[in-house]
Amino acid sequence: MAKRSIVPFGPQHPVLPEPVHLDLVLEDEVVVDAVPSIGFVHRGLEKLVETKDFKEYVYIVERVCGICSFGHGLGYCQCLEQIMNVQVPPRAAYLRTIWMEMSRVHSHLLWLGLLADAMGFESLFMESWRLREKILDMFDATTGGRIIFSVNCIGGVLKDMDNGMLMRLSEVTQEIEQDLRPIADTFLWESTVRSRLHGLGILKKEDAILAGAVGPMLRASGVAYDARKLGYAAYNDLEFEPITSEEGDSYARCEVRIKEIFQSLSLIRQAISKIPNGPIQEPVKGNPNGEHFMRIEQPRGEAIYYVKASGGRFIDRFRLRTPTTSNIPPMVQMLKGCQLADVPLLVLTIDPCISCTER
Amino acid sequence: MEEWKFLPFAHTALKNLFSKPVTTSYPFAPAKYPERMRGHVEIDIESCISCGLCARNCPPGAITVDRAAGTWTIQRFDCVQCGNCTNVCPKKCLHIRPGYTEPDCQKHSETFTRPVKPAAPATKPAAPAAQPAAQPAQTPKSDPQ
Ligand code: SF4
Ligand code: SF4
Numbered sequence: 001m002a003k004r005s006i007v008p009f010g011p012q013h014p015v016l017p018e019p020v021h022l023d024l025v026l027e028d029e030v031v032v033d034a035v036p037s038i039g040f041v042h043r044g045l046e047k048l049v050e051t052k053d054f055k056e057y058v059y060i061v062e063r064v065c066g067i068c069s070f071g072h073g074l075g076y077c078q079c080l081e082q083i084m085n086v087q088v089p090p091r092a093a094y095l096r097t098i099w100m101e102m103s104r105v106h107s108h109l110l111w112l113g114l115l116a117d118a119m120g121f122e123s124l125f126m127e128s129w130r131l132r133e134k135i136l137d138m139f140d141a142t143t144g145g146r147i148i149f150s151v152n153c154i155g156g157v158l159k160d161m162d163n164g165m166l167m168r169l170s171e172v173t174q175e176i177e178q179d180l181r182p183i184a185d186t187f188l189w190e191s192t193v194r195s196r197l198h199g200l201g202i203l204k205k206e207d208a209i210l211a212g213a214v215g216p217m218l219r220a221s222g223v224a225y226d227a228r229k230l231g232y233a234a235y236n237d238l239e240f241e242p243i244t245s246e247e248g249d250s251y252a253r254c255e256v257r258i259k260e261i262f263q264s265l266s267l268i269r270q271a272i273s274k275i276p277n278g279p280i281q282e283p284v285k286g287n288p289n290g291e292h293f294m295r296i297e298q299p300r301g302e303a304i305y306y307v308k309a310s311g312g313r314f315i316d317r318f319r320l321r322t323p324t325t326s327n328i329p330p331m332v333q334m335l336k337g338c339q340l341a342d343v344p345l346l347v348l349t350i351d352p353c354i355s356c357t358e359r
Numbered sequence: 360m361e362e363w364k365f366l367p368f369a370h371t372a373l374k375n376l377f378s379k380p381v382t383t384s385y386p387f388a389p390a391k392y393p394e395r396m397r398g399h400v401e402i403d404i405e406s407c408i409s410c411g412l413c414a415r416n417c418p419p420g421a422i423t424v425d426r427a428a429g430t431w432t433i434q435r436f437d438c439v440q441c442g443n444c445t446n447v448c449p450k451k452c453l454h455i456r457p458g459y460t461e462p463d464c465q466k467h468s469e470t471f472t473r474p475v476k477p478a479a480p481a482t483k484p485a486a487p488a489a490q491p492a493a494q495p496a497q498t499p500k501s502d503p504q
Contacts, residue, residue, distance in 0.1 A: 052418065055416075056418050056443060057418075059441040060418055063439075123368070123371075123372060124368065127371060127375075133381075137393075140392075140393050144393075144396050144397040144442070144455070150442050153446075158442075158446065159395070182367060182368070182370060182371050183371070185364055185367040186367045186371075189367050190368060
């Protein structure tokens with residue numbers, strides 16, 4: 001047996017954008033085991049729910065993550081709406097869906113940029129982020145913020161989009177779709193990119209299910225599971241099918257995410273064409289009493305929200321399980337057997353967000 | 360199995376070589392903000408009634424309201440531009456407007472004082488005036504003792 005050595009990897013590492021630490025057990029250059037540890041950026045945002053008014057907390061839960069911020073606000077608000085029996089007006093549900101899909105486009109484009117960067121393909125990285133900027137500008141114009149939107153509230157949304165804005169958004173999605181084509185072709189068909197991703201970090205279907213992978217990770221291994229199909233917000237009224245791939249390697253994960261961008265762009269247009277008129281907010285009275293648990297599909301995978309309240313201004317317990325938490329065990333599985341040089345890229349393909357894992 | 364396209368990025372690369380930069384030359388070209396952009400909080404201090412609702416509903420606690428002095432103070436660097444204060448204000452005298460707070464080496468706050476109504480200054484001098492009046496009133500009382 002070759003001699004084993006342990007290489008510490010992260011939390012500060014030139015090619016790793018996230019504060020995760022891995023103890024890599026190596027045999028020569030091959031990883032035989034990886035021991036992850038997190039906890040470097042814990043902020044205690046879950047605990048803060050006990051000292052902040054439940055309506056104020058919407059603004060805090062958004063700040064759990066800079067990329068999934070809209071979804072976190074949405075998940076929390078939907079839990080409270082269920083507890084307090086508030087029916088969200090249909091227009092608000094559609095607006096939430098539109099913003100949620102915009103978040104997905106923005107998250108996946110960010111990821112594509114990071115992937116290109118990890119491979120050393122700088123111009124592709126810039127191109128992906130140039131497109132992402134269009135979505136961010138649209139966010140800025142519709143919600144008032146590029147990253148933190150502060151438009152969710154319990155009972156609906158705070159801001160409406162008028163027809164002009166919706167038309168502009170629809171145009172922007174078309175522009176992005178057009179500009180994304182050459183980028184998508186580069187990611188999927190360029191021989192250097194392909195050779196870097198193909199067959200790397202294969203996660204078999206059974207392993208993905210056993211290890212509890214979520215989101216694009218799971219779908220890239222051939223499991224057609226998408227929490228959007230549960231039909232929260234306006235997803236019930238929209239037509240779409242979860243995107244899957246069979247291979248389960250890094251290339252498949254890239255492919256699933258690219259196809260999801262196209263899908264999200266068409267979902268935005270679909271929602272714009274179906275959006276009903278009406279109010280955007282339902283007044284909320286009193287304090288919440290009860291508990292609720294719900295799941296939503298964040299760009300990075302399924303996230304779980306749990307709220308328990310007992311009739312006061314403050315909530316007793318709020319629990320948020322982010323997609324990266326569930327994607328760490330499959331990542332460890334994937335790392336076993338790979339080359340040391342592939343570790344950064346493999347860690348990146350789970351689209352990790354360690355900061356929101358630690359809340 | 361290899362299916363591939365010939366140099367798919369070449370077109371983009373060539374196009375970028377001969378086109379203008381996508382970025383703007385900020386700060387030489389001013390930044391353009393959309394109308395809804397949440398940049399900083401402004402107050403119409405004349406309409407403020409010092410109810411303190413904004414201060415109580417501000418998640419980071421960036422606002423202080425002094426009812427007696429009629430002041431409204433905001434810690435610009437604590438404010439996270441959530442816009443909650445503008446939603447809760449009963450007089451709708453808070454607005455969130457485009458344009459970020461300028462960077463600084465130190466945290467600083469900004470205080471707005473409500474213009475004093477003509478009736479208010481009359482009461483203040485009245486109080487000191489009452490005291491001297493009360494003292495002479497007491498002294499004659501103590502004198503006979
Ligand atoms: S909520 Fe409005 S009226 Fe009340 S203190 Fe604040 S700014 Fe003044
Ligand atoms: S915008 Fe938010 S953080 Fe800023 S002062 Fe208003 S409530 Fe406080």
